Amino acid sequence: MTDTPEPHADPSSGGEHAAMVARFRQVAGQVLGELMRADPAWATSLGDHRFDDRLADFSPDGTAERAHVLVDALGALDEIDDAVLSAPDRVDLDILRSRVAADLWRLTELRPHEWDPLAHLPGDALYGLIVRDALPPADRLVALAERFRAVPGALATARATLHGMPRVHVETAITRVRGTLAMLGAELDALVEREPRLRAETEAARATAADALDEHLRWLEGQVEQAAGDSRLGTRDYAAQLWYTLDSELSPDALLTRAESDLIAVEEELTEAAAEYAGRRLAPDEVRGVLDGLAADAPSGADTVLPLCREALADATRRITELDLVTIPDEQEIAVGPMPEAHRGVATAYCDPPGPLESAPPGGGRVPMLVAVAPPPDDWPAERAASYYREYNGHLLRDTMVHEAMPGHAVQLGHAARYRGATPVRAALRNGAFVEGWAVYAEELVDRHGWCEDRRTALAFRLMRLKMLLRSTINAILDVRVHCFELTEAEAMELMIQRGHQEEAAAVGKWRRALLTSAQLATYYVGHREVRGIAAELRAARPSAAQREIHDAMLAHGSPPTRHLRGLLGLDQP
Numbered sequence: 001m002t003d004t005p006e007p008h009a010d011p012s013s014g015g016e017h018a019a020m021v022a023r024f025r026q027v028a029g030q031v032l033g034e035l036m037r038a039d040p041a042w043a044t045s046l047g048d049h050r051f052d053d054r055l056a057d058f059s060p061d062g063t064a065e066r067a068h069v070l071v072d073a074l075g076a077l078d079e080i081d082d083a084v085l086s087a088p089d090r091v092d093l094d095i096l097r098s099r100v101a102a103d104l105w106r107l108t109e110l111r112p113h114e115w116d117p118l119a120h121l122p123g124d125a126l127y128g129l130i131v132r133d134a135l136p137p138a139d140r141l142v143a144l145a146e147r148f149r150a151v152p153g154a155l156a157t158a159r160a161t162l163h164g165m166p167r168v169h170v171e172t173a174i175t176r177v178r179g180t181l182a183m184l185g186a187e188l189d190a191l192v193e194r195e196p197r198l199r200a201e202t203e204a205a206r207a208t209a210a211d212a213l214d215e216h217l218r219w220l221e222g223q224v225e226q227a228a229g230d231s232r233l234g235t236r237d238y239a240a241q242l243w244y245t246l247d248s249e250l251s252p253d254a255l256l257t258r259a260e261s262d263l264i265a266v267e268e269e270l271t272e273a274a275a276e277y278a279g280r281r282l283a284p285d286e287v288r289g290v291l292d293g294l295a296a297d298a299p300s301g302a303d304t305v306l307p308l309c310r311e312a313l314a315d316a317t318r319r320i321t322e323l324d325l326v327t328i329p330d331e332q333e334i335a336v337g338p339m340p341e342a343h344r345g346v347a348t349a350y351c352d353p354p355g356p357l358e359s360a361p362p363g364g365g366r367v368p369m370l371v372a373v374a375p376p377p378d379d380w381p382a383e384r385a386a387s388y389y390r391e392y393n394g395h396l397l398r399d400t401m402v403h404e405a406m407p408g409h410a411v412q413l414g415h416a417a418r419y420r421g422a423t424p425v426r427a428a429l430r431n432g433a434f435v436e437g438w439a440v441y442a443e444e445l446v447d448r449h450g451w452c453e454d455r456r457t458a459l460a461f462r463l464m465r466l467k468m469l470l471r472s473t474i475n476a477i478l479d480v481r482v483h484c485f486e487l488t489e490a491e492a493m494e495l496m497i498q499r500g501h502q503e504e505a506a507a508v509g510k511w512r513r514a515l516l517t518s519a520q521l522a523t524y525y526v527g528h529r530e531v532r533g534i535a536a537e538l539r540a541a542r543p544s545a546a547q548r549e550i551h552d553a554m555l556a557h558g559s560p561p562t563r564h565l566r567g568l569l570g571l572d573q574p
Contacts, residue, residue, distance in 0.1 A: 017084040024080045024089060028096055028423040031073045035103065036428075038066045041125035046428055047355025049135060052143035055125055055150045058113045059157050070104040088557075091564045092425035095247075099429050102244035110237060115165055115229055117173040117220060118516075120158035122151050122209075123180040127340060130187050134358050134367055137194040141202050144188075148205035152212035159219055164229035168515045170220055175377070177217045179341025184210055231482075231515040238483040238518060245519035246433045246526055247561035252480045259476040259525055266473055267499065270466040277459045288501050291467060294460055298394030302375060305392060309336045309373055312398040316406040316446070323449050326407050326551040329414035333366050334405055339374035348392070348509065349373045349400055351409035356417050356427040369413070371404045376505060384505045391503035399464045402446050407551075408439035415555035426558030432520060434559050437527020440472055444532065445551075467501055472524035474500045475510070479521040482514045530562040537571050 033050075036043035040051035057063075077097045082090050106112065113119045125147055129140045184206055192199050233241060239252055267284065274290040275282040282290070300308050313336060320328060339349070354367040376388040392400070402408055412435065419426060443465045451461035474496060481487035489511055496507035514521060531554075538550050545553075557568045566572050 020081050020084045021086075021089065024085060024093060025423050027076050027080065028092060028425055031077065031096060031100060032424060032428055034069050034073060035099070038069070038103075041122075041128065044125065044128040045355055047134065047358025049139075049143070052129065052139075053146035055122055055147055055154045057157075058120060058154075058161060063107060063113065067104065067108055070100055070107065073100045074104065086422075087568060088421055089423070091557075091560055091568065092421060092423045094564065095429050095431075095560065096423075096425050098244065098247055105240060105244065110233075110241070114161055114163065116169050117158065117162055117165055118169055118176065120154060120162070121173060121176055121180065122147065122154060122213075123176050123183070123343070126180065126209075127183065127343070130183060130191060131340065132354075132367060134355065137191055138198060140191065141195055141198045145198075145201050145205035148202075148209035151209040155212050155216040158216070165223060165227045166229040166231040166515065167224060167227040168231060168512055169229075170223050170227040172512070172516060174217065174220050174224070176341075176343070177213055177220065179343070181210060181213050181217075182341050184213075232486070233483045233518050235484045238480070241519040242522065245523065247431055248433070248526065248563065250526065252484050255476060255522060255526065256480040258529075259473050259480075262525075263470070263473045263477065263499065266466060266469050270463070270470065273459065273462050273466055277456070277463060291463060291501050292390075294395050294463060295390045295393040300389045300393050300397065302389075305375070305389065305397070306336060306338065306373060308394050308397050309371070309401055312394075312401040313371070313405050315452075316398070316402050319446065319451065320407045320411075324546070324548050325445060325449065326411060326548055326555070327415070328407070328411060329418065331366065332410065332414040332417070333368040334371060334410050335368040336371045336373065336401075336405075339372035343372070343374075347374070347513070348506075349404055351404045351413065353410070353413040353417070357424060369405075369410050371401070371410065373400075380505070384508070387503040387505035391506040395460050396464045396467070398451065398461055399443055399468050402443050403439045403468070406442075407445065408442040409435065411442070412438045412555055412559070415552070416558045419556065419558040421558070426560060430559035431561040432523040433527035433530065434562055434565065435527070436523040437529070437531035437562065438555075440469070440524050440528035441531045441535065443468060444528075469528075470500045471496075471502065471510075472528065475514075475521040476525035478510070478514045479519065483518055527562070534562060534566060534569070534571065537566075538569060541571060 036046065036048050037051055039056055040054050041056065043049075043051045057066075074097065077093065077100065080093055082093055085093060126144065129135075129144045129147070135143075188202075188206065192202055235252065242248075242250070242252060242255070271282060271284050271287055274287045278286075278290055313334065317328070320326065343350075350372055352370040352372055354369065358367065376385040380388070404410065416426075416430070421427070447458075447462050447465045450458040452458055477495070478487065478492055482492070492511050492514065493504075493507050496502045496510060497504060500507075502510070534554060535550060538553065539545070542550065542553075553569060554565065557565060560568070
């Protein structure tokens with residue numbers, strides 16, 4: 001077994017089988033194109049710029065047309081005889097069919113466009129064109145002008161469509177609209193300076209968008225007190241959301257049982273590590289004191305958090321290179337910076353890679369992969385902001401950079417960008433459980449080999465890694481209990497602060513995230529269990545392979561669901 005993905009069937013070889021292979025690849029491209037047409041912001045983020053001049057249409061006619069397209073797409077995919085396809089093509093067919101089915105269910109059953117104001121905001125559609133240097137400035141400005149002119153209609157549709165909005169969604173939408181308005185300032189001015197002949201057209205269109213955003217902001221602010229919708233999906237819808245998000249048959253009850261059992265095991269492991277660090281036996285209620293001591297030893301703040309992240313990234317890169325744990329794609333640059341205001345309100349940090357379908361930027365060079373870190377919200381009181389920086393202290397930021405960048409998301413997504421399939425399916429569609437599972441596994445991998453040679457510093461990393469493993473396990477528990485079992489805010493805060501050793505600021509943010517999202521918080525825990533299981537199986541199947549060979553093989557197939565990755569690696573063969 002090699003680390004090279006299985007070759008694709010050649011449709012030029014003739015015969016009925018070849019015709020079916022060619023038909024599948026044609027249909028796959030057409031279906032992906034329709035998915036991107038329906039979500040132009042997503043298409044732009046992928047690097048497909050055919051729809052850069054428009055916004056998503058959530059009008060009644062627009063959603064009805066999209067539902068019709070999705071039904072037709074499922075029919076076309078169901079006509080493909082997967083028995084004649086190669087293994088990679090069969091995986092692509094299944095991934096694409098699952099995505100279309102998920103989109104259809106969300107559009108016609110979950111219907112977030114009717115109750116979630118975040119679904120209508122144009123920030124993501126504008127961000128990619130303003131900030132990403134993937135197209136010539138003139139092309140970006142022309143497309144931006146079209147999207148600016150579409151903003152009033154899109155937001156008017158939102159106001160006519162939305163009802164029963166949950167308060168937390170309205171509050172987060174307000175934050176993001178303000179961030180989008182800020183993005184239309186200096187960042188856009190800098191882009192216009194590079195193509196001044198388009199200044200007049202751009203500024204007129206920008207004024208149109210800004211006026212519409214101001215109007216929508218006032219409307220949202222007027223909705224806060226009356227926003228009484230329920231963020232919780234309920235058992236039936238959550239089970240479906242979990243199914244489509246994980247691409248797994250794991251039920252909410254089974255997930256909850258496993259996570260609550262594993263939480264106890266992680267607590268015990270953390271207590272043992274804290275005792276080793278302290279040099280004495282500890283009771284479980286003494287662990288928090290050790291973690292607080294580490295936070296005090298490596299403080300961070302508004303002026304130091306980004307420099308600490310950059311330092312941690314450099315140290316992690318050196319360590320991974322030294323240990324030769326995985327190939328680091330040399331074509332990918334990584335930049336650490338503040339999270340754009342238009343994206344704040346859900347996660348504390350994320351990795352934003354170049355679009356996988358993007359061609360080389362004008363003038364050559366490379367679009368860097370951004371690791372974005374959010375500061376605490378401006379309206380937080382001073383003590384809560386201080387709590388945020390205690391949580392994200394210098395020790396924990398090392399673990400964060402391992403997760404988000406090295407050898408976590410940045411390395412995995414860099415490998416995924418190298419994958420060349422017969423269809424663009426795996427370039428466009430990433431499985432969140434695999435992506436997050438690899439990043440949590442990356443933390444474990446660095447811990448297993450040691451952050452550095454100094455035992456005490458390596459132990460400090462282990463303590464932070466185990467604290468984050470507690471967090472990812474609690475994430476899954478929160479996700480199920482919030483949406484299926486009416487977990488209260490007080491109960492959630494107690495779970496996160498007492499058993500998860502989280503600072504109050506981190507717990508407040510995670511509670512909001514549990515209400516704003518569904519099933520995504522489970523991807524860390526579920527994905528980690530599955531990825532580490534695959535790594536163990538692959539080591540057993542290839543006992544002579546080096547660590548780098550094992551991990552490169554796992555990353556050689558894009559970002560597929562783990563059930564497909566096992567097959568692609570030959571692990572499901574007797």
